[in-house]
Structures are given as C-alpha cells and as structure tokens.
Amino acid sequence: MPASAGPVAPEILADIAAASRILAARGVVDGFGHVSMRHPEASDRFLMPRALAPALTEPADIMEFDLDCAACDGDDRKGFLERFIHGEIFRARPDVGAVVHSHSPSVIPFGLVTAPMQACFHNAAFLAGGVPVFDIACDHGDTDMLVSDNAKGVALARALGDRPVALMRAHGxxxxxxxxxxxxxxxxxxxxxxxxxxxxxxxxxxAETLASLSDEEGRLADQPNQTAGRRAWDLWRREIRDQTGW
Structure with missing residues (x-):
C-alpha cells in the first residue's frame, strides 16, 4: 500500500464531496459517475470519494490514491472501478487538477454518430477546439465498456490529448x-x-449549418468563463452547504 501524501484540509474534502452532490443536482451524474481532485500537496496522489452514489457523498468518504490507483495508507474501502480514468489523466496531464467522469444522457449520443459536438454558446466555449471521441474497442476489442485498469486509462488519456473534454463511445x-x-x-x-x-x-x-463558435471565438470566450465558472461554483456550493451544513 502506498503511503499518504499527508493530511488534507477539511474544507478541501468538503469541496470534493460537494462537487459530487453538485454534479448530481445538475443532472450530470445519477447513481453513477465520479469526480476527483489532485492532492494539493503531492502531484502523484489524487483524492476521490469511495464507491457510492454521488448525491450521498460526505467529506469522510474521500479516499487518497496514487497514480496507479492504489488506495493509500491501507484504506480498504471500496473505490470506484473506473478510478483508472482519473489516475491516468493526472499522470498524462500535469496541467489537470480535477477530473469528472459522467454518463450524462444528452452527451452520450455524440459519441455514437458522426455529427461532432460543437460549442453552441459562450458558456461552452471550452468545447470550441474540438471534442475527441474515445472508442475503447480500438485498443481493447470487445469489453464491458468500463475503464477498469491502467492500460484502458492510458488509452483514454491518449484520446483526450490536450483537450478539456472527451466523449466515450457508448459510455459517457x-x-x-x-x-x-x-x-x-x-x-x-x-x-x-x-x-x-x-x-x-x-x-x-x-450539423454543418450550426453557427457554432469558431476556435478563436472559443479561445476568447473561455477566458472570462474562468470567472463565470467560479461564480457558478459559489452558487452551487452554497446550495450544498445550505442542505448539509458543510
């Protein structure tokens, strides 16, 4: 078992738990899906909830993993089977501080058809540079569609490349x-x-008739959205705090 990188501030654990609940409240996850955050003091560790429905997550449910997705300090609670999504993206992308995996229903069709997902309005400007599609069958043939080991996580991280979002064929x-x-x-x-x-x-x-954002419009619009993202977070975080007290 790998050693822990050290204690994490309670407010960070509360934010990770709140993120799970926010995603559930906004219809991005239901009984499935997960969010993770890189350990604030160690780039080779990450934090994510134990395996449970996101809307039920509490700060005490947060576990620590190394980038091979082994639980730290002998924590024997059940982790998410697809934690390898997170570990391999963190390994491949030093710029990434957090990862969300979901099966949000409106998104899934775009991984099944040739029509690409496009940035259709300014709050989604981060999509303007293109959204790659990861097909697990390309590297692994017929599977249960789950990214359940490091090799599958490596393939997904490679498909994601330097983009902020990737679709997963027939998955999420x-x-x-x-x-x-x-x-x-x-x-x-x-x-x-x-x-x-x-x-x-x-x-x-x-699809070709859509007046979606150009790459340059996406680049320009995504800058103020860093502030917009914080404003949205403040609202969503307060809603969780009002419900839970943390």
Missing amino acids: SVACGPTLQTAVFRAVYTEVNARVQHWALALAGD
Whole structure:
C-alpha cells in the first residue's frame, strides 16, 4: 500500500464531496459517475470519494490514491472501478487538477454518430477546439465498456490529448480542468451544450449549418468563463452547504 501524501484540509474534502452532490443536482451524474481532485500537496496522489452514489457523498468518504490507483495508507474501502480514468489523466496531464467522469444522457449520443459536438454558446466555449471521441474497442476489442485498469486509462488519456473534454463511445464522457471548480463547470456545461445542440439540430437538420463558435471565438470566450465558472461554483456550493451544513 502506498503511503499518504499527508493530511488534507477539511474544507478541501468538503469541496470534493460537494462537487459530487453538485454534479448530481445538475443532472450530470445519477447513481453513477465520479469526480476527483489532485492532492494539493503531492502531484502523484489524487483524492476521490469511495464507491457510492454521488448525491450521498460526505467529506469522510474521500479516499487518497496514487497514480496507479492504489488506495493509500491501507484504506480498504471500496473505490470506484473506473478510478483508472482519473489516475491516468493526472499522470498524462500535469496541467489537470480535477477530473469528472459522467454518463450524462444528452452527451452520450455524440459519441455514437458522426455529427461532432460543437460549442453552441459562450458558456461552452471550452468545447470550441474540438471534442475527441474515445472508442475503447480500438485498443481493447470487445469489453464491458468500463475503464477498469491502467492500460484502458492510458488509452483514454491518449484520446483526450490536450483537450478539456472527451466523449466515450457508448459510455459517457470525461471533463477536466486546472481546478475542481473548473472541471465541475465544464462537466455541467458540456451536458447543457449537448441539449442546446440537440435542439439546434432539430431546427437545422444539418450539423454543418450550426453557427457554432469558431476556435478563436472559443479561445476568447473561455477566458472570462474562468470567472463565470467560479461564480457558478459559489452558487452551487452554497446550495450544498445550505442542505448539509458543510
């Protein structure tokens, strides 16, 4: 068992637990899905809840893992089977401070069809550079679709590349960011953007007719959204605090 990188401030543990509940409240996760944060004092460790429904997560449920996804300090609680998504993205992307994996229903269709997900409005500007699709079958053939070991996590991280979001064929998506707040914002607005794009396609009938954001518009619009993401987080975090007291 790897050693812990050290204690984490209670408010950080509370924020990770709140992130799970925020994602559930915003319809991004239900009984499944998870969020993680890189350990604030050690880049080779990350923090994520034990395996339970996100809406039930509390600060005491947060576990520490190394990048091989082994639990630290002999913590024998059950971790999420797909924690390898998080460990391998953290290993491949030093710029990433938090990761969200979800099966949000409006997003899944874009991993099944040739029509690409596009940045349809300014709050989803981070999608403007393109959204890659990870197909687990390309490297691993027929599977249960779960990223359940390091090799599958490596393949997913490779497909993600330097992008903030990747779709997972017939499964869901991952969203990441430099902070927990940004990753949660991106996960929420990836789902919102997917709904907007479904509505726009129903009106247009052709993906090529969408007046989505250009790469440069996305770059420019994503800068103020770092502030917008914090504003949204402050609202969502207060709602959880009002419900739980932490």
